[in-house]
Amino acid sequence: MVDYSVDRNLAILGINNPPVNALSFHVREGLFNGIKQANADRRVEAIVITGKGKTYCSGADIREFSIPSAGKGLVTLGHRIEDSDKPVISAIHGNALGGGLEIALFSHYRVANKNAKIGFPEVLIGLLPGAEGTIRLPRVTGLAFAMDAIASGRRFDAQEAHKHGILDTICDGDVLQEAKAFSKKIIGQPLDQRRLSKTHVKDAADVDIKFEEALAQIKRKYRGLIAPILCLKSVRNSAKMSFDEAAAEEMRLFGELLTSSQSIGLRYSFFAERSAPKWKLPCGACADNTTPVDVKTTGVIGAGTMGSGIAVCLIRAGIPVILVEKNQKMLDQAIKTISRILTGSVKLNRMTEKQREHSLKLLKGASTLDELAGVDMVIEAVYENLELKREIFHQLDKICKSSTLLCSNTSTLDIDNIASATQRPDKVVGTHFFAPAYIMRLLENVYGTKTSPTTVATVMELGKRIGKICVLVKTCYAFVANRTNQPFGAEASFMVEEGALPQDVDTVLENFGMPMGPFKVSDLSGIDVGWRIRQEVAKALGLKLTLETRYRMGERITTLADRLYEMGRYGIKTGKGWYRYEPTNPRKPIPDPDVAKMIQKHCMDMGIERRNIPAQEVIERCLFSAINESFRVLEQRIAEKPEDIDVIWQYGFSFPRYGGGPMFYASQVGLKKVFEKICIFHEQFPYSSHWVPSDLLRKLASHSTEIPMDKWTQFISSSKL
Numbered sequence: 079m080v081d082y083s084v085d086r087n088l089a090i091l092g093i094n095n096p097p098v099n100a101l102s103f104h105v106r107e108g109l110f111n112g113i114k115q116a117n118a119d120r121r122v123e124a125i126v127i128t129g130k131g132k133t134y135c136s137g138a139d140i141r142e143f144s145i146p147s148a149g150k151g152l153v154t155l156g157h158r159i160e161d162s163d164k165p166v167i168s169a170i171h172g173n174a175l176g177g178g179l180e181i182a183l184f185s186h187y188r189v190a191n192k193n194a195k196i197g198f199p200e201v202l203i204g205l206l207p208g209a210e211g212t213i214r215l216p217r218v219t220g221l222a223f224a225m226d227a228i229a230s231g232r233r234f235d236a237q238e239a240h241k242h243g244i245l246d247t248i249c250d251g252d253v254l255q256e257a258k259a260f261s262k263k264i265i266g267q268p269l270d271q272r273r274l275s276k277t278h279v280k281d282a283a284d285v286d287i288k289f290e291e292a293l294a295q296i297k298r299k300y301r302g303l304i305a306p307i308l309c310l311k312s313v314r315n316s317a318k319m320s321f322d323e324a325a326a327e328e329m330r331l332f333g334e335l336l337t338s339s340q341s342i343g344l345r346y347s348f349f350a351e352r353s354a355p356k357w358k359l360p361c362g363a364c365a366d367n368t369t370p371v372d373v374k375t376t377g378v379i380g381a382g383t384m385g386s387g388i389a390v391c392l393i394r395a396g397i398p399v400i401l402v403e404k405n406q407k408m409l410d411q412a413i414k415t416i417s418r419i420l421t422g423s424v425k426l427n428r429m430t431e432k433q434r435e436h437s438l439k440l441l442k443g444a445s446t447l448d449e450l451a452g453v454d455m456v457i458e459a460v461y462e463n464l465e466l467k468r469e470i471f472h473q474l475d476k477i478c479k480s481s482t483l484l485c486s487n488t489s490t491l492d493i494d495n496i497a498s499a500t501q502r503p504d505k506v507v508g509t510h511f512f513a514p515a516y517i518m519r520l521l522e523n524v525y526g527t528k529t530s531p532t533t534v535a536t537v538m539e540l541g542k543r544i545g546k547i548c549v550l551v552k553t554c555y556a557f558v559a560n561r562t563n564q565p566f567g568a569e570a571s572f573m574v575e576e577g578a579l580p581q582d583v584d585t586v587l588e589n590f591g592m593p594m595g596p597f598k599v600s601d602l603s604g605i606d607v608g609w610r611i612r613q614e615v616a617k618a619l620g621l622k623l624t625l626e627t628r629y630r631m632g633e634r635i636t637t638l639a640d641r642l643y644e645m646g647r648y649g650i651k652t653g654k655g656w657y658r659y660e661p662t663n664p665r666k667p668i669p670d671p672d673v674a675k676m677i678q679k680h681c682m683d684m685g686i687e688r689r690n691i692p693a694q695e696v697i698e699r700c701l702f703s704a705i706n707e708s709f710r711v712l713e714q715r716i717a718e719k720p721e722d723i724d725v726i727w728q729y730g731f732s733f734p735r736y737g738g739g740p741m742f743y744a745s746q747v748g749l750k751k752v753f754e755k756i757c758i759f760h761e762q763f764p765y766s767s768h769w770v771p772s773d774l775l776r777k778l779a780s781h782s783t784e785i786p787m788d789k790w791t792q793f794i795s796s797s798k799l
């Protein structure tokens with residue numbers, strides 16, 4: 079794991095632990111022994127630590143954090159490096175992150191390639207740089223930079239690191255050659271001033287002011303997170319305590335964070351996000367054994383909310399788009415909107431004016447499907463109407479070249495049904511973007527019974543190319559995202575009917591960590607949008623809708639949202655919805671007594687007795703109903719693994735990353751407890767089918783010990799596969 083070699087008067091310690099050269103136990107051991115060996119070797123005058131392959135070192139091995147006190151050896155190793163009698167140079171290329179940067183700060187000198195990326199990303203997994211990173215960095219850079227870098231976890235480039243004194247020199251070419259040349263200048267120089275533990279924080283006198291400034295910013299930016307605050311406190315200690323005291327306190331804080339539920343959730347999320355793109359189909363095809371086709375040109379049909387957003391995603395990534403819209407006015411409007419969105423990106427420094435101009439040149443408006451004959455992929459985003467979509471796919475099948483992939487952005491409809499309107503069901507797939515498509519990172523790709531592995535590989539690859547987090551799911555009504563979210567929203571509304579007010583439910587869920595409660599979200603996305611969907615569904619089922627009912631087709635429903643619609647309260651767009659909005663601050667929701675009155679009257683008319691709904695009940699009814707449906711989705715193999723559902727909730731519904739997602743949350747609460755509560759709710763609310771306990775959950779909960787998440791799918795009965 080560490081290759082030791084001697085080149086003339088230099089010992090070269092090459093970290094060799096692909097793919098990211100994490101500091102696993104054997105790497106730490108190898109470096110420790112290497113330093114010892116080099117110090118004992120008479121030929122050696124200086125030591126170079128470098129990384130084999132693409133990178134220097136990306137930090138501690140995060141998987142080892144679940145082993146008690148696993149990271150301890152890093153500090154011991156660091157002291158061995160700093161105490162070395164012979165100068166140690168870290169030669170950095172690729173990444174020097176977390177523990178990797180700490181190894182560099184234990185070294186006496188640091189040289190780097192100009193493309194190297196440096197940083198302390200520990201805070202992103204709920205930790206702090208616990209191998210003296212918070213004590214050493216301020217000694218090099220001063221307090222302001224150290225506080226910002228450590229509490230934000232951002233990666234910065236070699237130029238910035240050099241400017242702040244982290245790097246002694248930067249080179250264009252091979253960093254090992256640079257380190258060799260550099261060693262000639264420093265061999266024989268005294269080392270004490272190069273040992274950071276012997277130095278002081280230069281701007282220590284300003285520590286209180288800088289701490290308060292940074293703390294105020296952190297509290298605004300990272301509401302509810304503990305790690306950024308402890309990062310700041312530890313940097314403050316570096317200026318207020320002796321080196322050894324601050325280091326001891328850092329280790330204590332690190333231990334506190336390591337066992338915190340936030341860090342456990344964030345570490346889970348780190349790996350869940352990386353596991354989601356590793357798709358697998360029931361036929362055995364998977365990401366590793368399937369090659370995607372190259373998508374050079376695309377078409378998008380429907381220039382409404384979603385079509386425009388999807389077009390932005392594609393042209394921004396350099397992929398040409400023909401945007402087909404039957405309504406010329408809509409098309410003109412969409413092209414203006416797209417241009418405005420890109421101008422916004424320039425203002426936010428996310429692209430240059432030149433890139434904006436280039437992107438816009440990749441967009442072409444059109445009014446007929448015929449224009450799509452030669453494109454490699456079409457994404458359809460017209461109204462959510464099965465007959466309309468089937469007709470469009472039928473036409474596309476005739477117009478497009480035989481290799482064209484036909485994708486639908488449908489949010490609920492069966493992909494098999496849409497595919498059956500074509501002669502190429504193997505090339506039909508769902509690509510479910512989330513609104514606004516140019517902002518939301520999730521892409522829920524949906525395969526049908528006949529979708530080919532190549533088609534799946536292609537949409538997964540395209541998603542990655544346009545910067546999305548892709549999750550693959552199997553077709554069913556509403557797929558995974560909307561299907562598992564539906565009970566969450568329904569329970570929120572039922573609780574308003576039973577006694578809570580919209581703001582009560584929103585506040586509880588926001589305190590839980592959701593950035594916005596469901597009623598604020600509903601006002602944002604438009605109460606008219608949901609109303610239109612309900613009308614469409616009713617039309618398709620031949621139902622006549624009325625406001626004076628509590629049940630539809632044997633299921634409990636609530637007509638509160640329809641009442642708001644009837645009152646012309648469509649949400650933010652009309653200045654009134656579940657909340658009211660002042661023209662002076664049109665996005666700030668203000669609880670509205672008129673809504674409370676409407677709710678009370680509705681309850682009186684329907685004979686519903688209102689009661690106090692405790693916060694715990696709000697959390698349990700919203701989350702446990704979603705969890706129950708998630709287990710059903712897993713059981714039916716609509717989702718391949720629990721992590722996929724959690725990633726969908728994080729990136730589709732902004733579930734707090736530190737909470738992991740509904741499945742991880744269930745694992746933390748304990749499946750037995752979750753199951754028992756679901757059974758109680760099922761008895762209490764027999765007309766909501768989302769409370770019928772999932773078989774898989776029942777089975778897992780019946781075990782005397784908790785079954786770990788990676789084993790859950792093994793309990794799906796073979797008849798369900």
Ligand SMILES: CCCCCCCCCCCCCC(=O)CC(=O)SCCNC(=O)CCNC(=O)[C@H](O)C(C)(C)COP(=O)(O)OP(=O)(O)OC[C@H]1O[C@@H](n2cnc3c(N)ncnc32)[C@H](O)[C@@H]1OP(=O)(O)O
Pocket residue numbers: 097098100136137138139140141146147148149150151152153173175176177178180199200203205206207208209211329332333334336349352353
């Ligand atoms: C009560 C007890 C008290 C005990 C006290 C003990 C005190 C001990 C002090 C210990 C101090 C430890 C201090 C410390 O500073 C801790 C750290 O260093 S934490 C780690 C910091 N580093 C990171 O967070 C980097 C995370 N990785 C990334 O950001 C990206 O992976 C990276 C930019 C490096 C590369 O990106 P990319 O090329 O896109 O590749 P992937 O992200 O897909 O990754 C490829 C592959 O590698 C896995 N992986 C990446 N990083 C790590 C890692 N650090 N550890 C383990 N595994 C890692 C990743 O999961 C992928 O593998 P998959 O199999 O695909 O999942």
Ligand SMILES: NC(=O)C1=CN([C@@H]2O[C@H](COP(=O)(O)OP(=O)(O)OC[C@H]3O[C@@H](n4cnc5c(N)ncnc54)[C@H](O)[C@@H]3O)[C@@H](O)[C@H]2O)C=CC1
Pocket residue numbers: 379380381382383384385402403404405408459460461462463466470487488489490510511512513
């Ligand atoms: N709005 C949302 O939040 C989300 C919507 N979706 C799905 O995306 C699809 C589109 O939804 P929206 O963009 O919201 O709808 P929208 O109503 O904003 O836009 C639909 C557009 O399609 C156009 N259109 C209709 N028939 C056409 C045809 N034959 N040829 C060309 N253009 C045609 C319409 O003129 C309209 O401009 C739906 O399937 C919806 O379920 C998916 C995720 C989120």
